[in-house]
Amino acid sequence: MSAELSTQGLVLTATGLSAGYDRRAIVSAIDVQASPGKVVSIVGPNGSGKSTLLKSLVGVVRVLDGHVTVGDVDTTNMASEEIAKIGIGYVPQVEDVFPPLSVKENLEIGGYLLARREIPDRIEAVLEFFPRLKGMMTRKAGKLSGGERKMLAMGRVLMLSPSVLVLDEPTANLAPMVATQLLEEYIRGFADHGSTVLLVEQRAKAALRISDWTYVLGGGRIVLSGAPRDLEQNPAFVESFLGGGAAPPPSSD
Template sequence: MSVGAGEIVAVIGPNGAGKSTLLKSVIGILRVTSGHVLLGTDDVTNHPPEELARRGVGYVPQVQDIFEPLTVLENLEMGGYLLPPARVRTRIDEVTQVFPALTSMLKRRADKLSGGERKMLAIARVLVLDPRVLILDEPTANLSPKLADNLLQEQVRRLAEMGKAVLLVEQRARAAMQVASWTSVLVSGTTRLEGSPGELLGRPDFEELFLGAGTGLKPSSGSEEEER
């Protein structure tokens, strides 16, 4: 599996397929026991997350992706912890140009944000370090269908337009495939299908694999709780 600059690669599959485990292995949270992780031509297998952050890899986890007691501005400042203070301020200005809605929220506590605003902040916080690779774990979890579509169609797509390489794990398979340039279907820790979204949707075995026929697995619909 590879992700190039300006590409979005979506990893989909039934619950328990190993999607989040894959991302945590890439980012160095879990130990890789087979295979290699390459950043360009450099082997970064089992390198710690902080080193990967220094080398341009950003990671947005599914949960605990922001510092709730802090303000939006303080969260963005925390995102630049590896940068000199003057550079942090410059990067925050640049990131808020990408996500202008954050400008009016800078003094607001993060725990007062809606679900969609929290995800925007989580992505923006990681962007402060200006990574070349962004790894997103279930970014639409707990969002309503409307907010999920907005996040994928506007915010995630914008990351690729900025030249970032985006590796995306997502339970809303069809929504993810609408923005992805390449899709991998993971079943029981193994890539069973991969190709362009158009190619996969045209395959008769796609739905069977994704729905976990013969595995006892079913994809979750995700929470569709409406946001404040």
């Protein structure tokens, strides 16, 4: 990865956090931490509050209780633009690019906090990391494949050289091989480069493979957490997330 693509990570911490909509908490009593050089993942069933939790960390959903800190700054309920300025790059689960705009325009918008003259060099750095986007600069984002679109969504966020990357289900709807490349090459690569990565992922097995630590969210609370090798030994985790008990009995004929 080019040296200037992302910035040395910061510690992102949520302590006793509750967050939700219209003052109703969807996630409660959340303690999570992500650190430089690490991939920390959050897995959990549909509707367990994974996206709500991430949104509350990046200023999109209101924190009702508790605190979020980035480095030594308390970012609780700061405006999302202020949080972006501190160095948090957030790739949402949906609406991650502007479909009617070209790849180039999407990247330029990603650089909205930069001086105009800085933008071409940043685009170069992003294209070096995602060379596949090079030949597509004039193509509308809405015409990209799922994998290309996710690269653009991440590239858009990398325009600001973030210290912390917050990714909400980046591999949803991607073919397995594309998902694996995105996770193992690019997302693990951000962390190996010194950035902090906080990842929500449906593919629990694939997430564990690239994670240093994993939290399990259930019904809006952290119900389990651990290093992947420990979770892989945990019968309840295996049963729920790695398909342990889900396999049908072998057929008798």
